[in-house]
Amino acid sequence: MNKLLSESLATATAGVSLLHDALLNQGVSTQAVEWSPPLGGKDLHDVMADQRRSVANELALSKMLNSGAVLVDVKPASEALNLGRGEFLHAGPPIEWSRASGPMRGALIAAMLYEKMADSAEAAELILEKNGVALEPCHHRGAVGPMAGVVTPSMWMFELQDPSTGNKSWCSLNEGLGKVLRYGAYSPEVIERLDWMRDVLGPLLQVGVRAREEHIDVRAIISQMIQMGDEGHNRNRAGTLMFLRDLLPFMIEGGTSSDVARAARFVGGNDHFFLNLVMPACKLQTRAAENIPGSTIVTVMARNGTDFGIQTSGTGNEWFIGPAQTPHGLYLGNYTADDANPDIGDSAITETAGIGGFSMAAAPAIVRFIGGSVPDALATTRRMYEICEGENPTFGIPVLEFRGAPTGIDVTRVLRTGILPQINTGMAGKVAGTGQVGAGLVTPPMEAFTAAIAGLATRIV
Amino acid sequence: MIRIEIRPGFYRDSVSLMQVSQRAGVGVSGALVAMATPLNVELAIQMGFVLPPTSPNDLIIAIDAPNEESLSHAFDVVEEVLDEQLRKSREQSSDSGFTPARTLGRTQGAGIALISVPGEFAFIDAVDALENDMNVMIFSDNVTVQDEILLKDIAIARDLLVMGPDCGTAIIGGVGLGFANVVSPGSVGIIAASGTGAQHLTTLLDHAGIGISHCIGLGGRDLSSAVAGRSAKQALALLDADEHTDLIVFVSKPAAPEVAESLQNVARAMKKKVIFGLLGPTGSDITETAEKVLDELGVTHRPWVNEVADAGSTGPTGGSLRGLFAGGTLCDEAMLIASKRTRVPIFSNIPLEKEWLIDPFGPATSHAFIDFGDDAMTVGRAHPMIDSKLRTERLAKEINDPSCGVILMDVVLGHGATSTPGEELSATISESSKPIFISLIGTTLDPQNFERQKAILAQAGAKVFLSNAYATHAALDALGVPR
Numbered sequence: 001m002n003k004l005l006s007e008s009l010a011t012a013t014a015g016v017s018l019l020h021d022a023l024l025n026q027g028v029s030t031q032a033v034e035w036s037p038p039l040g041g042k043d044l045h046d047v048m049a050d051q052r053r054s055v056a057n058e059l060a061l062s063k064m065l066n067s068g069a070v071l072v073d074v075k076p077a078s079e080a081l082n083l084g085r086g087e088f089l090h091a092g093p094p095i096e097w098s099r100a101s102g103p104m105r106g107a108l109i110a111a112m113l114y115e116k117m118a119d120s121a122e123a124a125e126l127i128l129e130k131n132g133v134a135l136e137p138c139h140h141r142g143a144v145g146p147m148a149g150v151v152t153p154s155m156w157m158f159e160l161q162d163p164s165t166g167n168k169s170w171c172s173l174n175e176g177l178g179k180v181l182r183y184g185a186y187s188p189e190v191i192e193r194l195d196w197m198r199d200v201l202g203p204l205l206q207v208g209v210r211a212r213e214e215h216i217d218v219r220a221i222i223s224q225m226i227q228m229g230d231e232g233h234n235r236n237r238a239g240t241l242m243f244l245r246d247l248l249p250f251m252i253e254g255g256t257s258s259d260v261a262r263a264a265r266f267v268g269g270n271d272h273f274f275l276n277l278v279m280p281a282c283k284l285q286t287r288a289a290e291n292i293p294g295s296t297i298v299t300v301m302a303r304n305g306t307d308f309g310i311q312t313s314g315t316g317n318e319w320f321i322g323p324a325q326t327p328h329g330l331y332l333g334n335y336t337a338d339d340a341n342p343d344i345g346d347s348a349i350t351e352t353a354g355i356g357g358f359s360m361a362a363a364p365a366i367v368r369f370i371g372g373s374v375p376d377a378l379a380t381t382r383r384m385y386e387i388c389e390g391e392n393p394t395f396g397i398p399v400l401e402f403r404g405a406p407t408g409i410d411v412t413r414v415l416r417t418g419i420l421p422q423i424n425t426g427m428a429g430k431v432a433g434t435g436q437v438g439a440g441l442v443t444p445p446m447e448a449f450t451a452a453i454a455g456l457a458t459r460i461v
Numbered sequence: 462m463i464r465i466e467i468r469p470g471f472y473r474d475s476v477s478l479m480q481v482s483q484r485a486g487v488g489v490s491g492a493l494v495a496m497a498t499p500l501n502v503e504l505a506i507q508m509g510f511v512l513p514p515t516s517p518n519d520l521i522i523a524i525d526a527p528n529e530e531s532l533s534h535a536f537d538v539v540e541e542v543l544d545e546q547l548r549k550s551r552e553q554s555s556d557s558g559f560t561p562a563r564t565l566g567r568t569q570g571a572g573i574a575l576i577s578v579p580g581e582f583a584f585i586d587a588v589d590a591l592e593n594d595m596n597v598m599i600f601s602d603n604v605t606v607q608d609e610i611l612l613k614d615i616a617i618a619r620d621l622l623v624m625g626p627d628c629g630t631a632i633i634g635g636v637g638l639g640f641a642n643v644v645s646p647g648s649v650g651i652i653a654a655s656g657t658g659a660q661h662l663t664t665l666l667d668h669a670g671i672g673i674s675h676c677i678g679l680g681g682r683d684l685s686s687a688v689a690g691r692s693a694k695q696a697l698a699l700l701d702a703d704e705h706t707d708l709i710v711f712v713s714k715p716a717a718p719e720v721a722e723s724l725q726n727v728a729r730a731m732k733k734k735v736i737f738g739l740l741g742p743t744g745s746d747i748t749e750t751a752e753k754v755l756d757e758l759g760v761t762h763r764p765w766v767n768e769v770a771d772a773g774s775t776g777p778t779g780g781s782l783r784g785l786f787a788g789g790t791l792c793d794e795a796m797l798i799a800s801k802r803t804r805v806p807i808f809s810n811i812p813l814e815k816e817w818l819i820d821p822f823g824p825a826t827s828h829a830f831i832d833f834g835d836d837a838m839t840v841g842r843a844h845p846m847i848d849s850k851l852r853t854e855r856l857a858k859e860i861n862d863p864s865c866g867v868i869l870m871d872v873v874l875g876h877g878a879t880s881t882p883g884e885e886l887s888a889t890i891s892e893s894s895k896p897i898f899i900s901l902i903g904t905t906l907d908p909q910n911f912e913r914q915k916a917i918l919a920q921a922g923a924k925v926f927l928s929n930a931y932a933t934h935a936a937l938d939a940l941g942v943p944r
Contacts, residue, residue, distance in 0.1 A: 002620050002695075004573065004596050005675055005703045009636050012595075014586050015577030018847065019600060019639060022876035023575075025908065028636050035578055038585060048585045049611060054592045066469065220518050393471050394518060402473065416585060 040415040040450055043457035047412060050460050052294025060289035060297040060313045061389045061408040064353070067288035068163045069222075069281035070215035074206040076198075078153035080170050081141050086117070089138045091149025091346045092304025093319040096135065097128045101305030103341050106184025106432030107148030108133070113186055114194045115152045121186060121433075139300055140317070142287065143170040144279045144346040147182035147428055148305065155194070156202025158277055160218060162284040169280035169287065173197050173205070176270040178435055182345075183428045185435040204263050207254035208247045216246050218281040219394065221274070226355065226395045226405070231363035232278045233347055233356030234370060234424040234439055239274035240267065279346065282353035289313050289408070296456055297389055298409040301352045301421065301444060305344035305428070310448045312411055314459060320452040322445030327427050329370045329440015341430035343442045348423050354392050354407035357422035357441065358384040362397045362405075370424055370440050380422050381406065387413040387421065411456065414449045463525045464532055465510055467497070471520040477546050478520075485538045491525035494539055575638055576625075577601055583626060584608040591615050591623070598678065599625030600639050602836050606687050609680070613691040622695050628678035629656025632663070639678070640846060642875035643906035647672020649754060650706035652696045654679040654713035657788025657834075658740070658747055660873060660902050661929055662712050665751040667904045668764045668927055674705040681789075684716035690724050697724070701731045709733055710754055714790055715741040742801070746794050748930040765928040769935045778896065780866025782940055783859045784809075784830035785852050787845040791871045791900065792832040795933040799828060802934075802942050811835055826864055831855065846878040849885045856886070860893045867896050869936040871929060874903025874914060882909060883917035890921040897922065898936040900929035 011030040013020040020032040038044055047053060077083045088111055090104065100108070105128070112124035112133070127133065138145045145151055157170040175193055179185040209216070221242050228238035244267050251260050267273045286299045295313035302309055309319040324342035331337070350356035360367065361381035364374045372380075381397065384406040391404030409421055420443035427438040473481075478494050486492035491508045495501040497515035505512055510523040522539055526532035574590035576583050580603025587597045591612065599612075604626035616623045624631050624638075630653065631638040635646055642660055644667040651673055653659030659676050666673065677696040682688050693711075700706045709731075711724070716739055728735035736757065738750025745753070752763065782799060786792035789811060796807045807813060809830040810821035821831045821838060832838070833845035833852045845852050852870075859865045872882050879885065890897055899918055903911040915925050926932035938944070 001702060002596065002622060002699060004622055004633060005699055005705075009633055010572045011575055011636070011638070012572070013575040013577070015575075015579075015601065018877060019575055019577050022637065022639075022641075025876065026636060035586075037579070038582060045581075045584060048588050049608070051615075217516065217518070220516070223518060393473070396473075402477070412585075416589075 036418055038416040039418065039446065040412075040453040043453045044412060044415050046457045046460055047296060047453055050294055053296055053412075056292045056295035056314065057297055057389050057408070057410060060292050060295045063288040063292075064285050064408060065390075065392055065394070066164050067285045068217070069160045069219045069284045070163065070217050071158060071209055071277065072161045072168075072215055073159040074156055074202060074209050075159060076153065076202070077151050077155050077157050077170070077172070080157045080159050081143060081151070083151065083153045085115070085153055086132075087134045087136070087153065089136055089141065089143060089145060089149065089151035090304060091138060091145045091147065091344060092302045093307050093309030093321055094135075094137055095304045095306055097131060099306050101341050101344065102430045102432040102434070103184030103344055103428035104148050104305045106186055106434070107150040107181050109432065110181040110186035110190055110194075111150045111152045114181070114191050115154060137302070137304075138346055139302060139311075141170075142168060142283070144283045144349050145172060145182070146174070146275060146279065146347045147345040147426060148184060149346050150181060154198055156198060156205070158280060160277070160280040160284060162288060165284075165288050167284055167287050169283040171276045171280040173201060174270060174273045174276040176266070177272065180435060183426070183435040184341075184432050186433055200259050201263050201266065204251055204255045204259055205247070208251035211250040211254055212247075216243070218277050221246075222278055222281060222355065223394050223396075225274075226359060226362045227398050229363055229365045231356055231359045231366070231424065233275070233350040234426070235271070235363045235366045236274040236278060237271040239278065240271055243274050243277065244268055275347065278355070279349050282349045282355070285353045286349065291316055293459070293461075296411040298352055298411060301348040301423070302346045303343045303348065305341055308343060308444045308448055310444065310452055312452050312456060315452065315455045318455055320448045320455055322447030322451070325442050325445060327425050327440040327442035329427065329438055331427070331438035332436065335429070335437035339429050339431075339434070339437045340427045343423070343425060344428055345425065347425065351421055351423050352409065354388070354405035355395060357424040358388075359395065359397055359405045360422070360424065361399050364399070372441070383419055384422060386417050387419050411449050411452045415453060420444055420446065462527075462529065462532055463510060463523070464536070465512060466522040466536075467513060467515055468520040468522070469516075469518070473520065473543070473546070481539055481542045484542050485524065485535045488531055489524055489526040489535045491523075492535060493521060493523045495521055497521050572596065573598060573633070573638070575600065580604050580626065584612065587612050587623070588615065591619060591621055594619065594621065596622045597624070598628055598631055598638050599623065599680065600628060601625070602627040606682060606685075609682060609688055610691070613688065617691060617695065622677070622699065623692055624678040625680040627682065628680040630659045630676065631678040632673065632676040634675065637876045640873065640875055640877040641676070642667070642902070642904050643908075644904055645672035646674070648674055648705060648707040650674045650700035650703060650709045651676040652679065652693060652700065652709065652711045653677070654681060654684050654693065654716070655790040657871075657873060657902070658712045658714070658790035660788070660875060661747045661791060662710065662738070662751055664902050664904050665748060665765065665927065666754060669751070669755055669760055669762050671755065671758060671760060674703060675700065681714065684713050684720045684724075686717040686720065690720045693724055694727055697727055697731060697735065701733050707733065708754065708757060709735040710738060710750065711735055712738045712747060712750060713740065714793055715739065715744070740790065740794055740797065742797065746798065746930040747790075748928040765926065765931050768926045768928065768931050769938070778866040778939060778941075780864050781825075782828045782867050782869060782936060783825060783865045784869045785855055785859070786830065786832050786871050787834050787852065788871050788873055788902070789832050789834050791902070791929045792830055794929055795869060796830050798930060798933045799830075799937060802937050802944070803828060810837070824858070824862065846873050849879060849882065853886060853889055856889050857892075860889070860895060865895065867898065867936045867939045868893070869898045869933060871900045871902060872914065872918065874901070874907040874909040874911060876908065878909065880909060883914040887917050887921035890918065890923050893922060896924065896936070896939050898926065898932045898939070899923045900926045900932040902929070
């Protein structure tokens with residue numbers, strides 16, 4: 001039976017402060033919530049009234065929590081994704097050349113040069129302008145790509161699998177920081193590095209991965225790195241080293257010493273190498289929660305440098321779009337805010353899965369790097385609990401007494417609280433060919449969430 | 462006997478799990494609560510546990526106990542300690558809270574969300590609170606009847622209670638929610654589909670020395686045909702089962718006849734006696750209901766009985782009666798009495814008959830009652846129990862209106878109401894040459910102090926009553942209306 005009359009009351013008030021004060025005057029312990037009028041109008045009301053929602057969201061969260069991610073193979077995109085010549089994947093929602101931002105264009109030019117489909121940047125642009133290449137979002141094939149996220153057939157991909165669903169996800173190998181394709185650079189050094197990754201690094205990683213008896217449990221490494229100062233988006237240092245630890249002996253056994261040495265130096269010297277395993281692991285987590293009718297949980301957040309798109313569990317593969325925002329943070333060298341391109345990349349899949357900006361409290365070491373302070377980081381993570389369906393005990397945040405990472409962004413909570421998801425991100429130069437100019441914090445546009453609630457409202461049965 | 466449970470992907474740090482193992486290990490032969498690392502798996506095997514395949518990210522709970530009872534006790538302890546640790550971690554990382562459900566998720570006891578946000582948004586917070594197993598009191602009005610029905614159906618399915626929408630008053634376990642008076646604890650449980658009705662009944666009983674266990678509010682629409690007493694039936698069951706309640710009183714504005722009948726049928730099947738006090742042409746007023754309760758309890762003390770005589774005679778005045786009310790139910794009650802005695806139309810912004818509707822802002826020419834707490838009068842303005850300005854201005858006009866003979870008012874004390882109700886009215890009252898009758902709804906322990914307010918109003922020249930019905934009768938007497 002309802003304990004209302006038999007147990008001591010615990011009260012919370014939303015609205016008139018006078019009623020809160022009246023409780024305080026009686027010596028009753030009570031909480032006044034920080035209420036503000038919700039966005040989303042009648043659509044939000046109708047979705048809140050949808051009796052499927054609560055159960056569907058619980059199911060979405062439990063599917064996310066029960067998902068796994070192991071590294072099963074490393075192979076070229078042509079094999080892994082059946083990507084044919086003249087087909088490129090990119091980050092974010094669909095985009096065509098005419099609306100593409102500088103870094104996206106730069107990355108596509110680099111891809112043309114790398115695949116030898118053009119012998120100069122100018123020639124590449126001419127072909128791209130005439131839509132001579134088929135462009136498709138990574139997410140449409142279950143893959144994810146950081147920053148511009150451009151994937152071409154001969155790039156090597158990590159292949160991860162979720163044992164709970166059998167789903168697979170893929171991501172390219174991380175090139176390092178600075179002048180790299182994913183930040184829109186296409187100078188000769190960029191192409192040379194990609195060639196080496198194709199000819200040496202990719203095959204060597206494949207040998208190592210295939211030689212292991214057990215698959216590397218990427219999710220377990222993420223769980224540990226969160227306790228070692230990484231948040232899995234802008235800091236992947238511990239994860240990278242644990243990955244190298246698990247794979248290096250098998251690479252040594254299967255490769256020539258000079259190749260292994262260079263590969264080990266490259267991986268160990270690139271703190272972001274493991275990001276490209278965290279991202280597909282996160283994709284597998286959110287993908288486990290896809291297509292649950294009535295669920296308002298976000299399954300994708302992705303940007304192409306022009307648009308920010310989200311998908312929700314209850315609305316399948318439909319994109320809800322708003323303009324990508326420009327991040328705030330710190331800049332490399334002489335770069336300034338004027339040099340930064342709007343938000344770009346599929347890496348916001350990490351926040352969609354509860355880490356990255358959502359678990360900032362786990363990574364005090366990098367708060368200054370993205371222009372914040374330790375109290376900011378704690379406050380950010382605490383704020384993210386307000387918009388999430390639940391917590392992921394697998395990703396325990398030490399400084400919060402191992403409280404689980406805030407997990408399962410609920411569109412209705414975003415609209416009710418006005419709190420937007422916090423994303424940690426790198427910043428690309430807005431001029432094609434520049435590369436990285438800094439790192440910082442960004443949020444999605446609220447339009448994506450108001451569009452999503454409208455999409456959810458039309459599907460109420 | 463041995464029981465082993467594996468929780469995939471459930472992480473807790475080793476020190477915490479050691480504490481769990483220690484607490485669960487009391488009174489059993491062996492207990493291991495640990496992550497399934499190779500070391501712990503080895504340890505489990507040494508302790509004689511046969512484990513299924515695990516990964517290091519899984520939690521093992523393995524207990525060896527002499528019998529089923531101690532085995533299940535040990536598992537309960539594990540659950541309890543794990544929960545305790547989680548709660549502690551949440552308390553230590555307590556966050557600000559943007560929704561009642563989230564804020565209360567971290568507290569103990571019977572949760573209730575008191576929602577007073579604008580009516581169009583109240584549904585959203587209410588449904589969220591219910592889904593998070595909290596009871597809800599919706600102070601807001603302007604919630605659609607469809608939403609009210611949906612909320613109450615969700616509540617019934619989850620064994621929760623929705624008080625409201627438009628529920629102004631409740632007292633649960635001595636805690637006043639919304640507009641509520643400080644009354645003594647006792648064994649009378651009240652169910653009210655009327656906020657000021659509840660306040661009046663509880664204060665009358667308090668003056669007669671009778672305390673209450675709880676006062677459950679329903680909102681003004683619960684007894685309509687559409688809502689069909691959904692919350693009322695739950696409230697009856699709750700009070701029937703409540704160990705602190707011996708007698709139940711049900712007060713309401715006029716109810717849909719079939720709903721009133723079905724509630725009376727429910728009441729007949731209950732263990733405890735229910736006294737119904739339904740206002741209406743054939744019902745009883747609130748004072749009569751209070752007297753029925755006192756009769757039932759064998760209490761003869763009725764401090765309001767001599768008030769009319771004490772008020773003295775003013776001799777018949779000319780003109781008509783003007784009622785200026787803050788409480789809607791008190792206004793209704795006074796109009797019912799006035800209508801019965803005068804047998805002429807009583808005009809109002811909340812009229813008893815549709816044809817008696819008037820504009821509350823325009824001047825009146827005959828008997829007229831204005832409910833300043835009506836929804837239409839409170840758009841963008843606080844309730845008259847909080848902000849007396851509009852009513853005081855109208856009082857000044859009536860004092861100078863030659864067609865007005867006698868003025869009748871209510872003054873409601875208690876939590877939520879203005880701290881200086883008497884002070885705010887006294888200057889205007891003292892200018893009146895016309896008799897002013899006031900029902901003062903409150904108790905000695907109210908923040909405004911009943912005795913002090915009574916003295917202020919009486920000193921200004923008003924005739925102050927405990928009973929709204931008695932005040933109305935006295936006002937009609939002053940007009941020379943025959944009893």
